[in-house]
Amino acid sequence: MFIWKEDILDLTHYDILSVKEDASYEEIRASYRAALLESHPDKSQNTSETSNKKFLKVQKAWEILSNSTSRFAYDSELRAKRGEVVTEEDIKLEDMIINDPRENVLEFIYKCQCGDYYLINDLDLGDMGYTLLRVGNKLRVHMSDDGFQASIVVPCMSCSLKIQLLIDADSSVTVDNDS
Numbered sequence: 001m002f003i004w005k006e007d008i009l010d011l012t013h014y015d016i017l018s019v020k021e022d023a024s025y026e027e028i029r030a031s032y033r034a035a036l037l038e039s040h041p042d043k044s045q046n047t048s049e050t051s052n053k054k055f056l057k058v059q060k061a062w063e064i065l066s067n068s069t070s071r072f073a074y075d076s077e078l079r080a081k082r083g084e085v086v087t088e089e090d091i092k093l094e095d096m097i098i099n100d101p102r103e104n105v106l107e108f109i110y111k112c113q114c115g116d117y118y119l120i121n122d123l124d125l126g127d128m129g130y131t132l133l134r135v136g137n138k139l140r141v142h143m144s145d146d147g148f149q150a151s152i153v154v155p156c157m158s159c160s161l162k163i164q165l166l167i168d169a170d171s172s173v174t175v176d177n178d179s
Helices: 013-017 026-040 050-064 068-082 122-127
Strands: 091-092 098-102 103-112 115-121 130-135 138-143 150-155 162-167 172-174
Touching: 013 026, 013 050, 026 050, 050 068, 103 122, 115 122, 115 150, 115 162, 122 130
Parallel strands: 091 162
Antiparallel strands: 098 103, 103 115, 130 138, 138 172, 150 162
């Protein structure tokens, strides 16, 4: 026999109000009102503990989602629980500065808000299936057979911020002769 317990489910506030995570304030408010009427103890013939819990969950969901500040914090918490990475910005390889401190190792750097840098080098890219081919003063991205066109999350060397580096097979970077 299967016993259903509502507490086992890990419902989000969006699930409780039956709205999508990108719902507008008006959509959330309309759904809240409908859920409130449906779960209100005075309107419902069912006065069980489960019914009261549902009513309280609807109220809590509205309390969080109706306030933009608390909704932002809640959304950040949801992303963290899901393992989703929040990045400061999306950049392309072409936006990065090329630093050639040692022979045969190219570093790509991008300045962070904190003053330090995001850094990735051609060896890191190689480990991910990307090869950089130098043609004159251009570097072209070559995808190995097992490489994927994707994005790479690059952390700052000092703070907790991250950027999303967008790489595609058509990426190319101009190398200054001074590098």
